[in-house]
Amino acid sequence: MAIRTGALPSVSMKTHNGKTKQAAVDAEMKDSAYTTAIRQFDRAVPFLNLKAGIIEMLKRCKRELTVSFPVKMDDGSVQIFTGYRVHHNTARGPSKGGIRYSPQVDLDEVRALAMWMTWKCAVVNIPYGGAKGGVVCDPKRLSTHELEGLTRRYTTEIGPIIGPEMDIPAPDMGTNPQVMAWIMDTYSMHHGYSIPAVVTGKPVNIGGSEGRLEATGRGVMFTVREAFKTFGWHLPGCEVIVQGFGNVGSVTALTAHEMGCQVLAVSDVDGGVYNPTGLNIPKLMQYIKEFRTVKGFSEAEQITNDELLALPCDVLIPAATENQLTGLTAPKVKARQMIAEGANGPTTPEADEVFADKGLVVIPDILCNAGGVVVSYFEWVQDQQKLFWEEEDVARRLERIMIRSFRDVYEESNKLKTSLRNAALVMGIGRVAEATMTRGLYP
Ligand code: NAD
Numbered sequence: 238m239a240i241r242t243g244a245l246p247s248v249s250m251k252t253h254n255g256k257t258k259q260a261a262v263d264a265e266m267k268d269s270a271y272t273t274a275i276r277q278f279d280r281a282v283p284f285l286n287l288k289a290g291i292i293e294m295l296k297r298c299k300r301e302l303t304v305s306f307p308v309k310m311d312d313g314s315v316q317i318f319t320g321y322r323v324h325h326n327t328a329r330g331p332s333k334g335g336i337r338y339s340p341q342v343d344l345d346e347v348r349a350l351a352m353w354m355t356w357k358c359a360v361v362n363i364p365y366g367g368a369k370g371g372v373v374c375d376p377k378r379l380s381t382h383e384l385e386g387l388t389r390r391y392t393t394e395i396g397p398i399i400g401p402e403m404d405i406p407a408p409d410m411g412t413n414p415q416v417m418a419w420i421m422d423t424y425s426m427h428h429g430y431s432i433p434a435v436v437t438g439k440p441v442n443i444g445g446s447e448g449r450l451e452a453t454g455r456g457v458m459f460t461v462r463e464a465f466k467t468f469g470w471h472l473p474g475c476e477v478i479v480q481g482f483g484n485v486g487s488v489t490a491l492t493a494h495e496m497g498c499q500v501l502a503v504s505d506v507d508g509g510v511y512n513p514t515g516l517n518i519p520k521l522m523q524y525i526k527e528f529r530t531v532k533g534f535s536e537a538e539q540i541t542n543d544e545l546l547a548l549p550c551d552v553l554i555p556a557a558t559e560n561q562l563t564g565l566t567a568p569k570v571k572a573r574q575m576i577a578e579g580a581n582g583p584t585t586p587e588a589d590e591v592f593a594d595k596g597l598v599v600i601p602d603i604l605c606n607a608g609g610v611v612v613s614y615f616e617w618v619q620d621q622q623k624l625f626w627e628e629e630d631v632a633r634r635l636e637r638i639m640i641r642s643f644r645d646v647y648e649e650s651n652k653l654k655t656s657l658r659n660a661a662l663v664m665g666i667g668r669v670a671e672a673t674m675t676r677g678l679y680p
Contacts, residue, residue: 270349270559270582281662291670298348300324304394308387311380322370322395325351328672332368335409342371356665357603361642363614368404376411388416392423401434407613408438434620437613446616448631454488456608457579459639473497476550481557482531485579494518502545509545510537555583567591578602601658604646611638
């Protein structure tokens with residue numbers, strides 16, 4: 238078991254000063270999500286009066302575990318997989334963060350996602366630190382039996398550093414409630430009794446929370462609606478485009494549709510669909526249940542992901558993966574009012590500058606998609622108390638937290654005269670630094 242603290246990416250190497258525009262774009266495309274996370278951190282820190290030691294501490298991940306493990310495949314062969322679990326910070330409580338199954342997972346990506354979880358939990362003021370995990374695999378190419386074997390063995394490998402009081406995983410890209418159920422069962426088997434609070438995003442029949450599946454997408458739209466209200470804009474009738482049609486993207490699109498928006502286009506990894514008069518989202522959700530892709534949906538024009546990002550709309554919602562809006566793609570974006578980040582890290586710092594020049598409001602990931610971790614927190618509380626809430630209560634409490642958090646970040650951005658992203662980071666980093674100083678340095 239290799240546990241070590243995080244090395245930092247050489248961010249200074251990645252500044253594009255003196256390079257041609259194309260070279261800068263090329264360099265940016267090679268940037269990892271962790272480089273983006275560190276660059277965002279470096280922009281926020283000057284707004285806070287922090288000591289150098291604290292800055293260095295917050296910049297690094299507290300604990301990183303890399304595991305290699307065998308899985309018996311259906312054809313009788315044995316395949317070795319690589320997995321990670323990273324704890325970025327635990328000053329405000331046990332670490333919390335999803336588990337991603339994807340061929341693109343690497344340690345830098347997991348570090349970035351863990352760091353963003355720390356700031357996110359602090360922004361919405363829930364008592365967690367940040368973590369993330371992942372396995373390098375393509376879940377679409379694994380049978381259910383192989384996926385279960387992989388999940389149970391990965392859980393066993395990361396077992397020493399997860400637990401209801403230590404680090405609580407949840408779903409992310411490529412994982413779902415069933416995967417969380419296998420994690421919960423494996424962890425419980427090792428301890429000899431049921432420990433539902435070790436993961437969130439479980440099915441409701443084994444201690445999951447009502448409303449968790451919908452939480453992130455709903456939270457995105459609660460935030461968008463509050464932002465529209467704050468800016469005096471009218472949401473019903475607005476044209477919305479969503480990249481990614483998984484858990485977050487599909488619920489965001491459905492909620493937008495229910496709020497009276499016209500969802501013009503959505504996409505998944507295979508491509509997108511576009512209808513200039515608005516897609517029938519409930520029908521598309523039925524379609525995807527059967528065909529597992531939006532591609533081929535008949536009441537729409539087939540488009541590529543690149544075309545989707547460049548379509549005119551009022552609100553563009555990236556809800557797929559990191560680095561989608563870059564120095565290269567952002568200039569082509571024709572959104573008129575807002576970018577709302579359902580995904581983690583979809584926008585690079587270069588793209589942020591492009592959007593600022595265009596006068597677009599960007600609601601940052603660590604605020605916009607925090608609904609998932611908020612209801613994960615509710616699930617953990619319900620598991621610990623063994624007292625379960627009705628969906629109405631969950632949705633009402635979620636809405637209250639998202640509205641309050643948007644208002645806090647908006648106020649901070651006005652006070653500091655900075656973007657919503659920077660304001661959210663300043664708030665998150667500031668709260669974590671404060672907790673660190675209150676606790677003091679051990680030993
Ligand atoms: P998911 O696996 O359910 O869905 C991902 C979707 O994105 C799929 O439709 C997939 O086909 C699509 N996709 C993947 N790569 C793409 C690409 N290059 N171009 C276009 N589409 C692509 O995952 P999810 O849980 O919905 O997560 C999506 C994003 O939201 C991730 O960034 C994740 O970290 C973030 N997020 C998820 C949650 C949650 O509760 N699940 C919470 C907060 C943030």
